[in-house]
Amino acid sequence: MRLRPSTPADDRALPALWAVAFPDAPGLPALWAHDPGRQARTLVAADEQDTILAVLHWQPRPIRNAAGGVDVVGCVGSVASAPQARGRGLVRRLLGLAIDEMTRYGCAWSLMFSGTPGVYTGSGWAAFPASYLRGVAGPEAACGDRRVRPARPADLPRMAETHAAWNTNRPLTTVRSAADWADRFPHWYAPPIRVLATEDGDYVVIRPDTAEVLELAHGPGRPYALPTLLRAAVGELGGPGTVITLRVPIDAALTRAVGPLLSELSTGHTTFGLARPIQADRATVRTTVTAPGAIHWLGDAF
Known part of the structure; x- marks a missing residue:
């Protein structure tokens, strides 16, 4: 068994392996292709015939910390094993190699998301x-708001400014680049997901088939935009009686804005996110990922 970086010769085998491991994510190879350094940071385990049996991809991303700064974070994704190779510790060995590479690169810590977190805790x-x-949408949800409409390509510059201001001091958010807005944002928020915006660049991202709010942002000095966005989102997600989930930071402003729209409010949490210290200490990393208001938007997934 040989552990090595990928090469262009693997460009057909990797999508085939990901198609088996992630049948519900056919766009993963396209997202991977947007990373210009993907070959060196895609690590594979290959047998004597050079058949790829396991793979992971990591990339450095600028992510805000709880102290108000920005960390270089080694983000790990696209982890997969061929069915016949599972249970042989190949992913664990690739993770060890990735940790070494992230250490040399200078990453402060590492981030990943998985529906099977137990696979990674041992590493x-x-x-x-x-x-x-x-909550459950009430009668007010039927009204909507005409100031909010489907986002247009011309809205992106204002949306980017709004996003940056909204998240300036928000831990766990990514400092988005122009490439992120051009490639990653439309990748993750493709139909059936919809992006709604105002003329000022305030916006909300919704998924009608699951009745979810996935992301929102409004500019400084525009607190009225939050209830405006939420009213439009709730109306678009099905109106009165619909059970709606908001995957956004929960604070007093959100609670006030959503109160007239949703009843039977409840909170819950998922545990798909995983973090590991590299250069930073464990307590510092934990402070960032559990800070009040901390969130990693789906549009920044990797």
């Missing part, structure tokens, strides 16, 4: 909670 990653708010 030093620890799960952390992500909160959500859920």
Whole structure:
């Protein structure tokens, strides 16, 4: 068994392996292709015939910390094993190699998301909670708001400015680049997901088939935009009687804005996120991923 970086010769085998491991994510190879350094940071385990049996991809991303700064974080994704190779410790060995590479690169810590977090805890990653708010849409949800409409390409510059201001001091958020807005944002928020916006660049991202709010942002000095966005989102997600989930930071402003729209409010959390210290200490990393208001938006997934 040989552990090595991928090469262009693997560009057909990797999508085939990901198709088996992630049948519900056919766009994963396209997202991977947007990373210009993907070959060196895609690590594979290959047998004597050079058949790829396991793979992971990591990339450095700028993520805000709880102290108000920005960390270089080694983000790990696209982890997969061929069915016949599972249970042989290949992913664990690739994770060890990735940790070495992230250390040399200078990453402060590492982040990943998985529906099977127990696979990674033995290699030093620890799960952390992500909160959500859920409620039932009431009569007010039928009104909508005409100031909010489907986002247009021309809205993106204003949306990017709004996002940056909204998340300036928000731990666990990514400092988005122009490439993120051009490639990653539309990748993750493709139909059936919809993006709604105002003329000022305030926006909300909704998923009608699951009745979820996935992301929102409003500009400084526009507190009225939050209830405006939420009213439009709730109306678009099904109106009165619909059970709606908001995967956004829960604070007093959100609670006030959503109160007239949703009843039977409850909170819950998921534990798909995992973090591991690299250069930073474990307590510092934990402070960031569990800080009040901390969130990693789906549009920044990797």
